[in-house]
Amino acid sequence: MKILLKNAHVLTMDDAYREYDSGWVLAEDGRILSLGEGETPEGADEVIDCGEGILLPGFVNLHCHASMIPFRTMGDDCPDRLRRFLFPLEQEAWSRELTYLGARFAMAEMLLSGITTVVDMYYYEEEVARACMETGMRGYLGETVICQRAPGSEGPENALALSGELLEKYRDSEWIRPILAPHGTTTVSAEILESCRDLAEKYDTLLTVHACEMDEEMRYFAEKGMTPVSYLDSLGLVGPHLLAVHCIHITDEDIALMARKGARIAHCPGSNTKAGKGIAPMRDVAGAGIPFGFGTDGASSGNTLSLLDQMRLFPLCQKTKYHDRSLFPAREVVRAATRGGAEALGMRNSGMLRPGFRADMTLVGVERPSLFPVYDAYSTLVYGACAADVRLVMTGGKVRVRDGRLTELDLSRIRRELEKAMPPFRDAAEKYASVLRGNR
Numbered sequence: 001m002k003i004l005l006k007n008a009h010v011l012t013m014d015d016a017y018r019e020y021d022s023g024w025v026l027a028e029d030g031r032i033l034s035l036g037e038g039e040t041p042e043g044a045d046e047v048i049d050c051g052e053g054i055l056l057p058g059f060v061n062l063h064c065h066a067s068m069i070p071f072r073t074m075g076d077d078c079p080d081r082l083r084r085f086l087f088p089l090e091q092e093a094w095s096r097e098l099t100y101l102g103a104r105f106a107m108a109e110m111l112l113s114g115i116t117t118v119v120d121m122y123y124y125e126e127e128v129a130r131a132c133m134e135t136g137m138r139g140y141l142g143e144t145v146i147c148q149r150a151p152g153s154e155g156p157e158n159a160l161a162l163s164g165e166l167l168e169k170y171r172d173s174e175w176i177r178p179i180l181a182p183h184g185t186t187t188v189s190a191e192i193l194e195s196c197r198d199l200a201e202k203y204d205t206l207l208t209v210h211a212c213e214m215d216e217e218m219r220y221f222a223e224k225g226m227t228p229v230s231y232l233d234s235l236g237l238v239g240p241h242l243l244a245v246h247c248i249h250i251t252d253e254d255i256a257l258m259a260r261k262g263a264r265i266a267h268c269p270g271s272n273t274k275a276g277k278g279i280a281p282m283r284d285v286a287g288a289g290i291p292f293g294f295g296t297d298g299a300s301s302g303n304t305l306s307l308l309d310q311m312r313l314f315p316l317c318q319k320t321k322y323h324d325r326s327l328f329p330a331r332e333v334v335r336a337a338t339r340g341g342a343e344a345l346g347m348r349n350s351g352m353l354r355p356g357f358r359a360d361m362t363l364v365g366v367e368r369p370s371l372f373p374v375y376d377a378y379s380t381l382v383y384g385a386c387a388a389d390v391r392l393v394m395t396g397g398k399v400r401v402r403d404g405r406l407t408e409l410d411l412s413r414i415r416r417e418l419e420k421a422m423p424p425f426r427d428a429a430e431k432y433a434s435v436l437r438g439n440r
């Protein structure tokens, strides 16, 4: 089936940043057939008028814990919440069912904000894969491997076995790419990190890990005369398979090492700054040529699962950090959110609008008052747009969002079913009420 999207301001995100002012894109069988400006081609089975909105490649979310929707706003301003209630609450009250229902809600929320690919790490990751398949989200998914009691597994060896199952099951999937997801540099033993590395190499897939994020993590390695990155390198983890998350406190040496070895970075400005952890040196990361993109993090850490929010925060933080207004102009920010994310994942035929590439696209409407006038479509997206402006989303050539609404999913039902499963979790959370309310 041929679908023609017409009357759009098309941002191709190709090397020349080519734009088509009154542009169109023709898609068939999940791929882009042709695109251009002016006169539209004949023979489309369906024609969609884009109402002069901005059409660009779908956003790539490089870091998420999608299922964590039930945690949203819980202890948002509470210090050290990871160990004080997040880990204990997960161990006590998290379930396979919540993973699936939370992930389904999150996929709906992400599609509505223009995200077409997500990298996820959590427990019962098989359920996240199910949610991706059902909603039409492309997923790079890894079972969290952690050396402590965790939901859905009796220990890291068990989590590794689950990773292996995922890797086998979705080996040839068009939609799911299984990856390795050791939790962090201090929460996973060296031996288990090496096992994760071996699996990533065996299956030629990504390994994603939280790194250079926490002050205590930095202190721990400083006492050994190392950095988290030099430690990962000593275990052979720094290479083209590595997608390191956060990297707030990376040093110049770390950056040079990661660039030399072909590692990638998932930058999460929203969750990094909300936790007061710091602003990553992204000017130097970009300068070194390290592929990077943005992550929303889970709803517990970043609240909204909207990449547009990250795209606004990112340049504001970086310009402020370096006292430089010209740093990261808007089109570079849009590039990082689309093509940059695809490159960080090593995706082929994604991240740009060009013939033969995947028909994963997002249309952002420009009707709201704060989006008028449009002199520079990149600026409009970065400094003015939000998730509510997303009008249409296509993944694999299928329209998943139209007129700002999900076409195949019933959001109110998805929400109702999640709410219905939440009471045991809410009851367990009550135990931490004094932590959550008392110590702000």
Ligand SMILES: [Zn+2]
Pocket: 063, 064, 065, 210, 245, 297, 298
């Ligand atoms: Zn995370």
